[in-house]
Amino acid sequence: MQTAFRIALIPDVRSLSAAIVVALVASHMRVTGASAAEASGKPLSMVGFTEERAKEQTALEGKFDSFLKAEDQRGWMEQMASAPNHVGSPHDKANAEFMLGLFREWGWDARIETFEVLYPTPKKTALELVAPVHFTAHLQEPPIPGDRTSTQTADELPPYHAYGADGDVTGNLVYVNQGMPDDYKELARHGVDVKGRIVIARYGGGWRGLKPKLAYEHGAIGCLVYSDPRDDGYGEGDVYPKGGFRPSDGVQRGSVMDMPTYPGDPLTPGIGATRDAKRLALADAKTVLKIPVMPISYGDAEPLLKVLEGPVAPEAWRGALPITYHLGPGPAKVHLTVQSDWSTKTIYDVIAVMKGSELPDEWIVRGNHHDGWVFGAEDPLSGNSALMAEAKAIGALAKDGWRPKRTLVYASWDAEEPGLIGSTE
Numbered sequence: 116m117q118t119a120f121r122i123a124l125i126p127d128v129r130s131l132s133a134a135i136v137v138a139l140v141a142s143h144m145r146v147t148g149a150s151a152a153e154a155s156g157k158p159l160s161m162v163g164f165t166e167e168r169a170k171e172q173t174a175l176e177g178k179f180d181s182f183l184k185a186e187d188q189r190g191w192m193e194q195m196a197s198a199p200n201h202v203g204s205p206h207d208k209a210n211a212e213f214m215l216g217l218f219r220e221w222g223w224d225a226r227i228e229t230f231e232v233l234y235p236t237p238k239k240t241a242l243e244l245v246a247p248v249h250f251t252a253h254l255q256e257p258p259i260p261g262d263r264t265s266t267q268t269a270d271e272l273p274p275y276h277a278y279g280a281d282g283d284v285t286g287n288l289v290y291v292n293q294g295m296p297d298d299y300k301e302l303a304r305h306g307v308d309v310k311g312r313i314v315i316a317r318y319g320g321g322w323r324g325l326k327p328k329l330a331y332e333h334g335a336i337g338c339l340v341y342s343d344p345r346d347d348g349y350g351e352g353d354v355y356p357k358g359g360f361r362p363s364d365g366v367q368r369g370s371v372m373d374m375p376t377y378p379g380d381p382l383t384p385g386i387g388a389t390r391d392a393k394r395l396a397l398a399d400a401k402t403v404l405k406i407p408v409m410p411i412s413y414g415d416a417e418p419l420l421k422v423l424e425g426p427v428a429p430e431a432w433r434g435a436l437p438i439t440y441h442l443g444p445g446p447a448k449v450h451l452t453v454q455s456d457w458s459t460k461t462i463y464d465v466i467a468v469m470k471g472s473e474l475p476d477e478w479i480v481r482g483n484h485h486d487g488w489v490f491g492a493e494d495p496l497s498g499n500s501a502l503m504a505e506a507k508a509i510g511a512l513a514k515d516g517w518r519p520k521r522t523l524v525y526a527s528w529d530a531e532e533p534g535l536i537g538s539t540e
Contacts, residue, residue: 175517182508188500195485195499196492199270202234202530203460206270210485211463214527217503221510223467223525230388230462230540232380233400234533235455237275242339242409244419245285246448252415256364259356264490271489274366274410275453276340277533278373278381279327282407283452284337286313287445290423291330292432293320294340299333305426307442310334313449315419317343317434324371327408337451338408341416342367343434348413350435363414368488372534373402379539382459388540397457402534407453422447462486462529464537467506472518480524481505482538484531499527 161169194213198206211227218225242252255273258265289309292298294316302309314335316326327338344350347361354362361367372381380388381400388394397403413436421438424447428440465485471477483502484495506525528537 175512179508179512182511183504187507188504191503192492192496192500195496196264196487196490198267199272199489200485200487200491201272201489202232202462202486202533202536203236204270207486207529208461208463211465211527211529214465214485214503218465218467218506218510218525221507222513223469223506223510225465225467228464228466230380230464230537231390231392231459232388232462232530232536232540233382233397233457234460234462234530234536235277235457237273237453238456239452239454240273240275240409241450241452242411242415243450244422244447245450247422247446250418252411253364254366254409254411254415256366256412259362261356274368275455276323276327276368276408276410277370278402279338279371279404279408279453280406281454282337283450283454284313284407285448285450286311286336287443288312288419288423288447288449289314289335289443290420290428290432290440291316292428293317294326294329294338295320296329298432299329301429301432302442305442307425307444308334309444311336312444313337313339313451315339315341315416317341317346318367319343319346323367323369324373324404327371327404327406328373331404331406335406337406337449339411339416339419339449339451340367340408341411341413343416343436344413345433345435348435361413364412366410366412368410370533371404371408373404374534376402378535380536381534383540388536407451409451409453419447419449462537462540464529464540465527467525469509469513469519469523471520471522473520475522477521478524479519479521480526482526482528484528484537486529486532486537488532495531502527 159166159169161172164172195210200206200210215225215227240254242254244250289307289312291302291314294314309330312335314330318340323340326340330338342348342361348354352358352360354360377384381402382394383392386392417436420436423441423443425442425444428442433440481502483498485499487495502525530536
């Protein structure tokens with residue numbers, strides 16, 4: 116399925132299993148080889164198929180390809196990305212119901228499975244530089260001329276890191292590069308300690324959730340994470356909207372849940388987060404962090420880093436801001452506040468099933484997620500739209516009399532962004 120293979124490259128790649136990618140690549144190679152054989156007049160050769168069955172399979176895959184329409188995917192993505200669709204938002208539920216109707220229209224046995232999960236959302240966030248000068252961080256992404264979605268802020272959550280702790284802390288600032296284990300060894304060689312202080316780390320080098328976790332383990336009382344323009348801004352190319360790189364007010368949202376401990380709802384490890392599930396107390400949830408953490412733009416990071424003193428940062432630690440990068444501690448002192456709503460929210464997993472004709476107890480599961488941090492056009496709805504296109508094409512084949520030998524399960528998960536929650540539950 117050459118066309119299907121190309122579509123598989125579009126999605127949020129984190130949502131594709133390695134097995135599916137391998138299978139699609141194999142399919143692409145088979146069909147490409149079969150097409151070449153047809154053109155040369157040689158017998159079709161396809162692993163696992165006789166010559167006659169190879170012809171039938173090639174025809175079937177060509178028919179599948181004919182049902183894939185770019186305009187379908189464009190329309191679905193525009194509708195699903197027309198409003199913020201984070202967990203708990205009205206549009207998140209509306210998108211699930213929209214997909215449910217389409218799957219059923221296409222002939223699938225579809226349903227929505229709901230779970231009640233812990234999903235903190237910010238009530239108050241604030242960041243101030245209180246010494247040696249005063250600066251109040253903006254902590255917002257302003258509207259961009261020509262981008263109509265950037266003005267739709269009614270249901271939009273501000274930039275934040277899900278599952279960091281609440282806190283109101285003040286301390287001297289220390290620059291920890293990317294906040295990875297070797298960075299703390301380098302700080303020790305310079306005689307710099309983060310205990311009782313607030314660290315600022317740039318994105319990169321490892322998963323974002325490790326940055327505040329390691330900061331806490333080294334005694335820090337708070338953590339800021341920013342995108343340096345060297346890595347994700349004008350140091351790489353033109354910034355949005357002229358180019359695709361992060362502008363000075365752009366902020367990378369994300370989860371800092373301690374997922375290596377366990378993924379999914381923090382309060383129901385090992386069991387599904389159904390309405391009546393037994394839950395841990397919030398204080399006992401091992402994947403919720405112990406210190407406040409906040410993502411900021413490089414526009415907000417520059418005034419903080421500019422007034423740091425102490426040793427000059429090693430060359431590899433220096434970003435692209437027009438400053439000399441120092442390690443600290445101080446004299447930059449910051450006041451960080453994070454307060455969250457720690458209530459549970461309903462999530463909506465859309466599950467569509469087509470029963471196998473010969474081996475119904477063997478399942479092939481295909482999945483993507485539909486929740487985003489804000490509008491989610493690229494991540495995840497580009498991939499989710501490809502998933503929907505596949506499901507529509509398979510439904511059309513089924514209406515013409517074809518049936519899969521094994522049961523197909525197409526899933527559009529909710530709450531992937533905060534910590535693989537929908538699929539885990």
